Amino acid sequence: MTDLMLRPSRVSPVQRAAGTVLRSREVAVAAVLVAVILVTTLKSSSFLFSSDGWRDLLLTPCILVPLAIGQTVVIVTRNVDLSVGSVLGLTAYLTGRLFLDHPGLPIVAVFVIGMLAGAVLGAVNGVLVAFGKVPALVITLGTLYIYRGIFLTWAGSNRINASDMPEGFLNLGTASILTIPVLIIIALVVLAVVGYVLWTARGGRELYAIGSDPDAAKLYGLPVTRRVLTAFVVSGALAGLAGVVYTARYGTVSSGAGYGIELQAVGAAVIGGVAIFGGSGTVWGAAIGAFLLVTINRALPIVGIQDFWQQAVVGALIICAVVLDRVLSVRQARRLVEARELS
């Protein structure tokens, strides 16, 4: 994507396509993911081949994937949404309350209400960032604490227990169609829709333009305020979805739900090749990054790496991803300069 063609006429289309694939971050991260799965499966075959192993491999990322997708939509516009962990917690608790206070509510309605609630919370972020012209980092750091505070006030020391929710909803946590868990199918559908919009729709491409150069985007007449606002609404709605999914999977919600997960979402996006300063990266990459992050967390104990080192490994992975980006961009800049001097 980011590869600039120096001498297009001398390179055949096949070679060019091959080059793009080889240099694509998505493929690189997916290769690491496959390697992690392979090594772990060699160590313990049940990691992939037992029915629980296969299910958990696909099911565990079902919360982080929607968060990473939403985060990417925001980061691409040169913003960041740190409040998603608190939004997830709030909507997870809301989900439980809905079942407690309105028994008989259809499960689909709960999903819709959860996403709408998340969208409203995201809209608050969006309005403050887009109209207030305050850096998103500061605004969403503020709402991270505000939303968590609201959650604590509302939930107090109450918690949602598995016995508070209908069996049909809890079964969703492990239900699958043709051995593919339902919850990850939901995440993949979201990925396909958002990915398609970002890849080809006008609104989606404008998000990249805004992130590449906000001033130029404004001068060019792009609806910067509206697009940024929309990006935050999408991120909020997906955090709301993740909240409902969280409740279905874990069956209990306490006031600590989703604590700190926003940093994992940012981490997943960065590992997946989303530039933290906006303007480049794809949701496919972020989703694979999320897959890699949760799979590594599950794989390390099986490979025999001690608990305490696991977080260090994740940190190293993020730094590697950023350094790799930097090295590649410096090299590309040098090649472009050389090319200009030659011509």
Added chain:
Amino acid sequence: MKFQNRLSALAAVALVASLGLTACGGNSDGASGSSGGGKTTVTFLPKNLGNPYFDTSDAGGKAAVDEFGGTYAEVGPDTATPDAQVPFINTAAQQGVDALVISADDPKAICNAIGTAQSAGTKIVTFDSDTSPDCRDLFINQATAEGIAKVQVDEIAKQIGDSGEIAILSAAANATNQNAWIELMKKDLAADHPNIKLVDTVYGNDDDQTSFDKTAALLQAHPDLKGIISPTTVGIAAAARYLSTSEYKGKVALTGLGTPNQMREYVKDGTVTSFALWNPEDLGYLAAYAAKALVDGTITGKEGDKFDAGKLGSFTVGADATVLLGDPYVFDKSNIDKFKF
């Protein structure tokens, strides 16, 4: 005693005033509660809010405080990290509460804050999880560490036929009580159960999600695992939720410390045979009465001091200013419905 309490009341008022806060009449009354008529203010500070174990213990504390006509409050952080309790201790000290009942997230990290609170006249009682003995006034021990370790090892041994691999799912890696129990379990296993092998100890940080994922990883990493001990209520419930939906249900035994309300579903569906606990309600109840006895000056924390704890009867302070609640209790299918906490 009376004179000392007056002094501490004065100190508390002076501190509040010097901080520019409104000096609250109720609090200064409370601090001189021993002279009769005033209300003893007792604040409970659990490891974190939203933890049903502390909901129950603090409810017991509230019942006791209501019985002796004091003023009850509960504050706490949302996650159990080492220094999360510090601001709550500082606030309580500034408000001049008579006694603070704490379950410590970390044995050392909150000691400075406790020292400040004590010099402002607040009595510090720890329960469930202790700080270093030198920085609190009294510790209410739910059961001896030996008793807790033994009941869990005995239960798992019974369920797996006294041989095979087991693992431990703990709370935070630096949780005082957890680590003490784990050490004793290791000794007990080595001494009395040579055929049981402890293959792994993992930490779920008392978080549903982490504990759930760690359980999955344990089962993957150790295909021959026969049992899991989780000496934390959040951990055992998350582990039970995972086991109940997995192919290991009924094949891998799970025991540890849990509450009947959280475990009822899993005991009835056969995922869990039995688990242990003391009665946290009694623990909170005893802690509140002990706090009152300290505030009143009935006890000072000296070994051999005696005080009355309402319906629980009379208790004696042991070595290291510790009061023991009693023996752990085992819950199973036959008795779980008698308990509603």
